[in-house]
Amino acid sequence: MGTVIMHSVASVDGFIADANDDVGPLHDWYFSGDVPIGADDAHSGTGGGIRVSRASAAYVGPMWESIGAIVMGRTLFDLVNGWEGRPPAGGHVVVVSHRPKPEGWHPEASYHFVNDVTAAIEEARKLAGDRTVAVNAGEVGGQILAAGLVDEVAMDLVPVVFGSGKRYFGAIDGRHLLEDPHVVIQGDRVLHLKFKVRH
Template identity: 75%
Template sequence: MGTVILQSVVSVDGFIADEKGDVGPLHEWYFSGDVPIVVGEGDEFDHSGSGSPFKVSRASADYVRSTWESIGTIVMGRNLFDQVNGWEGRPPAGDHVVVVSHRPKPEGWHPEASYHFVDDVTAAIEKAQELAGDRIVAVNAGDAGAQIFAAGLVDEVAMDVVPVVFGSGRRFFGAISEEHLLEDPHLVIQGERVLHLRFKVRR
């Protein structure tokens, strides 16, 4: 089974968006560099909706590219799915998406896309790992991701920390209120306007 990683871009005070789901300046570093993110057959990623491909700093490029190439399945909550309309069936990385939701896939929504709606976090990770094989399962941080983390189903935590303070909003670790220990970061990369960190979850 592939590694399950809880991940997101996050403010220094631990928020992945404001109360309305607006990410503000958190994703600016994705478009402010001079290195396009190119994978596979040389196609540039362009899932931003802006008509522009992701272009990051040279310091971030290898990390972002290798991470996205290694993802097999993305796991996301229903709030994020509704907010971005499931990236119109074209996830930014990976071949499959599992949506944690008590509601089914919208009728007629991109039938060609490998999107699976599962109403239990344990079953969602099992399905995601089945689809991903040996590749990474990337769990979006937030409320659904926090439930998966609290259930002990996450192997690593990956944070792209941006130097901005939100003060309030949607938390990386959702409503978790109990202590969980991580190991020291095994990856630290300083990009431009972002710090990439990876931690293994202490068992």
């Protein structure tokens, strides 16, 4: 089975968005480089036009290519309208939600709605095969980490302080130990870090 990686862009004080779900300058580095990443059209899940620095491309490109399935919460699904059925990476998405998929919403898309984080990881692993399962950070990601289902934590730290907002690990309970970072890559206006989770 593939690795389960919890991932998101975060401020240096650990927020993935402000209280109104606005990411502010957190994603600016996705559009300020000269190396295109992912599908480059206006209808792609990435929004098209993603261009990162050479250092970030060497990290982001292979990481996105390794993803077989994404696990996300309903809040993010609603905010981005499920990337219009075209995720930025991987061919499958599992949404943790107590509400079903909106009626008639992109029936061609491989989006699966489950109401439990354990079931979400089981479904995502089946769909991904031996490829990576990427878990979006936030409340759902924190619940999956707390359940012991995350193998690695990947953070793209941006030099901005939010002060408050939506936390990378959500409202996670307890202490969770990570190993020393095994990936440390400095991009332009972003620091890429990866930690294995100590089980």
